[in-house]
Amino acid sequence: MPVTVESSVDLGEQRDGPQSWFPRACRRDTAARAHTALFDHAHSCEQCTDDRDVCEIFRALYRLVRQEWR
Structure with missing residues (x-):
């Protein structure tokens, strides 16, 4: 099943030097991991x-776990 904006979890901006990328992952797999x-x-x-x-x-x-049940 393809990962779409509606079915995915936004993992936030990631930076690699001057480059930025915005990964997404399958909601169910992200919650399990x-x-x-x-x-x-x-x-x-x-x-x-x-x-x-108080632990970030x-x-x-x-x-991330709770997002599976949204």
């Missing part, structure tokens, strides 16, 4: 152990 990364991150992050709501990485991964 973010879910795995969320658990891996939370177990190894000192900030998440104290208060995961945790919040970003959580948002």
